[in-house]
Amino acid sequence: MSVRSMQPEYSQPEVQDSLNPAKTRQILEAALLTAQEPLPVSELRKLFNDELSAAVLANLLEEVREQWRDSGIELVTVASGWRFQTKAEVQPYLERLTPQKAPRYSRAILETLAIIAYRQPVTRGDIEEIRGVGVSSAILKTLLARGWIEAVGHRNVPGKPELFATTTHFLDDLNLRSIEELPPLEEMKSLLESGGENEHLPLEQPEESGH
Amino acid sequence: MSVRSMQPEYSQPEVQDSLNPAKTRQILEAALLTAQEPLPVSELRKLFNDELSAAVLANLLEEVREQWRDSGIELVTVASGWRFQTKAEVQPYLERLTPQKAPRYSRAILETLAIIAYRQPVTRGDIEEIRGVGVSSAILKTLLARGWIEAVGHRNVPGKPELFATTTHFLDDLNLRSIEELPPLEEMKSLLESGGENEHLPLEQPEESGH
């Protein structure tokens, strides 16, 4: 073991400068795929020691762009240069790799939705009556925007308030075939009256005659 | 309270899940090209909601690897999964874009790294014992900062010295899938009967014994 044998390092391939177009494209591609920032043509020319003109590079870049056309990644020009980026169509798949914590609806929204589901069709006044508190427009807007409720008519009382009902989309999103698949109200009432939280009690509980 | 079995949570409607093989490859490719870390097959399966088996994915990955064979980049497997990287042949060109070169490590650092890699887990004292010299904090800091080694515990002796081991990141950075892929340790020639066994040296050496 001589001292000098420690010196050589991993031997790097020599840079040979007679490049064919295919090889040139490969280098361009590799540079753009590894760059942290968009690369302007002036920067890309450095790859070839400024031996290729901007016009030649522009042509090659177009070729690269063309080659990537059918992939989930595309070559684009932005203000500061060229860069690769993902296409919108693969986005939903990539997001599966970094799941977010699922957001939750507030109690007010869930109660409003429950009332519309069980008591439909109902007006905002009906909901307020049952919940015992006001229902903000924001809550109804959220549920309307989600496509879970819709206005199906108006009640013939002063002000002609809108009547809300749940939609088929709501059923789809909850994997229900029909609204009857929601837990029946009677059972819940009996559970409540039999002392509330005891969920193991059998169904043949005292009548809900009080209601 | 289970009246009927709870339905599974609703799945994202944006993604349409009938994928042809070409589209599947595109998604795989996009995920691998954009990932910050190598992706194991278990992670890649999430792209398709675990609907594709590991075997199917392995085949697709091989196809992707094959498709890229003639380019400046390659799909490889390392310790923590699959990743795209540039081929060594384009690296000299890419270096023209980056003024600061990747670190070249000193012998002291490399020897320390080798001892940690081959003898892990080891304490700083173990390393010093083998190298016959002190190991500076700077050496360990360099390797820790690169993410190549980590403290994995303490030896239960006075002073409770830290035990160092190499990381998965170290394997990844060296294109290795496991520590067993490190070059095997070489058997060293005997030192004691060096006169008789050292066939590489000319015979007219024994003079030195005259000292």
Place this chain on the structure above:
Amino acid sequence: MNLVIEAVEPQPVAKICGEPLLEIPQDLYIPPDALEVFLDTFQGPLDLLLYLIRKHNLNILDIPMAELTQQYMTYVEMMRVDQLELAAEYLLMTALLIEIKSRMLLPNPKTAVEEEHDPRAELVRRLLEYEQMKTAALRLNQLPQAERDFSIIQVRIEQKRTEQLPHINMDDLRNAWAAILTRAKVNRHHHIKRETLSVRAYMSQVLRDLRGLEQVEFYDLFSPLATVAEVVVTFLAILELAKELLLEISQSPDSGMIYVRSINAA
């Protein structure tokens, strides 16, 4: 005590500032001005000793101890300024070598125990282990290395995340409804009517059917494919809607046809 030009092997021992160093410290003596070179070239006393043994076929036994000690002391003295630790290590090595030498010179009692305890054994073991690691370090450095020999690809993910909407399940609705009921029970004045859910659902459906229409003939509200149960529920829903003033039912005095009209269409 001199540096000797190696005529047999003209290859440089090491390169210092690009200049090849052809001279090697054959007898372990390092002149003061070569100290830096020496420190750069060898990782420590083990490395130096290993070099001497491998390079010169030096037998550990034959190292001239007296001379060696004197020379070692000289540069230990020099190193003391800023390489105190390293100096100590070379000093330790000298001591070890002298110990080995002196033990080898002692008359050998020829006992079994002594035979197993060749004084050189431990040093040889350490030298071999160090040499093995030194070689391993070299091989390690020859492996392709991220950033140095290849670059890792990471393409930008362009789009912002699509906003994720809350998911709910039946349990959420059940709990919400239970919470409402609990409150209603506390505030007795809220009476919640008991009705089958299907009637409520059909009420919504009838309203949907009427949406945008002037009026609909009563029978058209019943699907020809409806089951008996569905017909009954639909009928109940229409009656309930009329009761809640959500629609009007009228009969033409002439034809006897019954028409259903949504109130809001009026």
